[in-house]
Amino acid sequence: MEFTTTYVSQNYPIIVSHHAIQKLTQYTANYQHVFVFVDEHVSTHWSSKIQEVIAYHVDETFVLPAGEQIKTFQHFQSYLEQLLSFQPSRNTCLIAIGGGAVGDFVGFLAATLLRGVDFIQVPTTILAHDSSIGGKVGINARQGKNLIGAFHRPTAVLYDLDFLTSLPPSEVLSGYGEVYKHALLNDNSFVNALETTYKDTASLLKLTNMEQYLMKGIQTKLNIVVNDEKEQGQRQWLNLGHTFGHAVEYETKIPHGHAVMIGILYQMIVSNQMLGVSHTVRRYYDYFQTLGYPLHLIDTLSFEPLLQLMKQDKKNNQSGIRMVLLKNIGDPTVKTVPIEILQQAFNHLKALRKESTTNDNID
Amino acid sequence: MEFTTTYVSQNYPIIVSHHAIQKLTQYTANYQHVFVFVDEHVSTHWSSKIQEVIAYHVDETFVLPAGEQIKTFQHFQSYLEQLLSFQPSRNTCLIAIGGGAVGDFVGFLAATLLRGVDFIQVPTTILAHDSSIGGKVGINARQGKNLIGAFHRPTAVLYDLDFLTSLPPSEVLSGYGEVYKHALLNDNSFVNALETTYKDTASLLKLTNMEQYLMKGIQTKLNIVVNDEKEQGQRQWLNLGHTFGHAVEYETKIPHGHAVMIGILYQMIVSNQMLGVSHTVRRYYDYFQTLGYPLHLIDTLSFEPLLQLMKQDKKNNQSGIRMVLLKNIGDPTVKTVPIEILQQAFNHLKALRKESTTNDNID
Known part of the structure; x- marks a missing residue:
């Protein structure tokens, strides 16, 4: 193509x-x-x-x-x-x-x-x-x-x-993080198609239909960047999951897309708090867990160093950490998130992880 | 203004x-x-x-x-x-x-x-x-x-x-090199005005009317760069004197504009050889000498290292050293100059210098 x-x-x-x-x-x-x-x-x-x-x-x-x-x-x-x-x-x-x-x-x-x-x-x-x-x-x-x-x-x-x-499995997983992010920025049907095609790690590693999803991802990105090359406005949407994700990546040295998936979970939680929406974060957590993303690393994270890293983000302005949030699938927005919300969301992410390990008793 | x-x-x-x-x-x-x-x-x-x-x-x-x-x-x-x-x-x-x-x-x-x-x-x-x-x-x-x-x-x-x-005198001289270059790219009246106003070092150091000449220089440059920001075409004209000048500057560590003036002399000689024109290089030599440019450094230059430096120039293409030449005052052109012409012009520059010291018996 x-x-x-x-x-x-x-x-x-x-x-x-x-x-x-x-x-x-x-x-x-x-x-x-x-x-x-x-x-x-x-x-x-x-x-x-x-x-x-x-x-x-x-x-x-x-x-x-x-x-x-x-x-x-x-x-x-x-x-x-x-x-x-x-x-x-x-x-x-x-x-x-x-x-x-x-x-x-x-x-x-x-x-x-x-x-x-x-x-x-x-x-x-x-x-x-x-x-x-x-x-x-x-x-x-x-x-x-x-x-x-x-x-x-x-x-x-x-x-x-x-x-x-x-590609080694971890690299496939990493790349899929960005494909999935593009789906979240696009619409429900893209997200559903991905989750149906890639139900588990094995089906993902087979790369079935990957060409068409990559094209769709590229098209999603291009539609945004041709209108806002220098990231003055909507290009920031592409950073969904990246504000927290980059910090996690820098702190833990895990592959980019793995960190972005953790970032997506976090920014879903922040979306719920900031926008009064109700993403079922548990559902995303379970899907990412099934695919094999290293969610156990959430246990090792501390808020303060991640906050310092988020403060370095290029998109910030005077009043706090700028973050891409989702009103709905395919409907992103950029908000300045106060530190206390960031802290609460971090606690929520830790709790989600804890609840998950208690339920499953495995990791 | x-x-x-x-x-x-x-x-x-x-x-x-x-x-x-x-x-x-x-x-x-x-x-x-x-x-x-x-x-x-x-x-x-x-x-x-x-x-x-x-x-x-x-x-x-x-x-x-x-x-x-x-x-x-x-x-x-x-x-x-x-x-x-x-x-x-x-x-x-x-x-x-x-x-x-x-x-x-x-x-x-x-x-x-x-x-x-x-x-x-x-x-x-x-x-x-x-x-x-x-x-x-x-x-x-x-x-x-x-x-x-x-x-x-x-x-x-x-x-x-x-x-x-x-500004110390050597810095005034250095800056005047670029003002003079802009005049050569512009027209005879700009060159004459400069040479009339700044007959010698003392009058140059007084900076009489410098504001108006700086404005004229800026305007000359802007007329060129707004049409060719990325130096695909006519912006190269602004490199008059710079191909050889940059090499001299890098080799001798003299101030930029001093080296550009030596570069202008050199590129006048090349212009005569390549374009069949007849700039009276001696006249420029004498004027630059009167103003106090370090023309004695010509004695210390060797062709080969300067050639190597000129080969680094960003404007070159496959067939030789690209150089800005003057058909007439205010009428520049860019030509690829073969190595043998570069060597001949270098010898000519050395001879010009030698002749000058013999005539004056001073330096």
Whole structure:
């Protein structure tokens, strides 16, 4: 499946299919310099598939350590200096083959090398169906995730579904977190379709119909970001589950989508308190538990450090922590949540967890 | 004098006057966080003037080491981390009070902090009439100047002419290099007016009528950058004298505008060779010599290291060194110059220098 973004200008194609990577050369043919960055796991698993398309017309291939560890100032400096040693001109394209971290990092290299060169996203994970779209790129600071970065649109996104077949279970779960979030932002029928298709871990790991849900997720995201690229308004909705989720991720180092699912539970509780709605949080808890998300980590969390991390969030304003809440499925809103509500919701989350372990007597 | 840029959107005001800095608070009133960065020399010379306007409503004031030494990866990381320790939101404004280096550096902090916050330029040098306009920001790499950066427009430029009165002579000369370059890009009457007003070093240091020439320089630059912000075409003209000039600057560490003047001489020679025109380079040489530019450094230059530095230039394409040449005063063009012409022009520049010292028997 292939479609194009609908910005006013500077649109880019998004191709979602098996073998999408084979189209890479048609997008790189006219560059003076082409540099490829591949996640180390992808490089190992898919070396012949990748070699096939990058064998010619590439100045250099860099294999990057997997995951968030690449997104540091030190790597930023080191890879920019390595790129500059090739004396590139602005007629240069960087290619990011990997998950969200590789895309974020290489995108930020592209945003800042010579004040900006082109880059192509080749996402290889479910999670990256989210991060590869919309042009957010960046690195982490010791104060939190993605605090340094830019908005820099890719020239193309080639989403080759072959790569998904080699994902480890925890990575499938992580990616599904963002798919599920997109469903919550969309409508009930999307949520129901997901829960019906993926009743348990086994059915999720089979990736049945995943292509269609990824497309739907991408479309949900695009509808939002083309109207609000710089996150002045509705793009903030995409942070559903992320305010608390990012804090949990930074604190516990669990995969992004796992933390987002815990964040979704939390922000459902806050929604009930702030908006007077009545999401049955228990139902979501049980579903996430069934799929195997690490909800036992809730026992280990403390409020104060998470609050400090939430205060770093880019969306805050003077009066408190800004958070995306759900009036109903498909109907998000952004509210400033007072500290006491945050504390109460945290206690509620702990209680939910406790109640669950008491009922089940297992974990 | 006050006017506004004429981009399609996101325009910003440019205020050129004595006491312009007093308008600062009217531009910062609505931000949640305001951080001020001041060049150490400006901070010493103008402390009460600055205190007066930043005394309230400022989270923190950072005094930066003067000059290009601030534009490193290390400082980039260090100041971003210092800013993040204040837990800023995107509703933040950075203010750069200083010369071009401070503006470039603080602008790049603003471009990348939380994926972009606002910043205000308060240029304090003649040179910065150029760099504060147009949104080019960045830092240096060990391979060359400004190789890492972004295009990030300021929210306002407040050019307070009071600051110019404390500039040391070498800084006045440096700034005049860019004023003179803007005149060469504009027309004969601008060049003649400058040469008539500033016949020698003494008259230049008096800054007579400088306000009007700065305005004319800013207008020349703006006419170009509003049509070509990302330097795809005519913005390259602004690099007149800079391809060779940047290399000289990096090699000899002389002030930017001094190197640009040597670059202008060089690119006049190349223009004669490439375009079959007949600029009387000797006349420019003599004028620059009269004003006190360090032309004796030409004796110390070697071609090969300068060529290597020119190869790093962002404007190059596959076939050689791209360089701005002058068909006539006010009529620039960009050409790819073969290495042998570059070498010949370099020899010509050396000969010009030698001839000059032989004639004068002084330096």
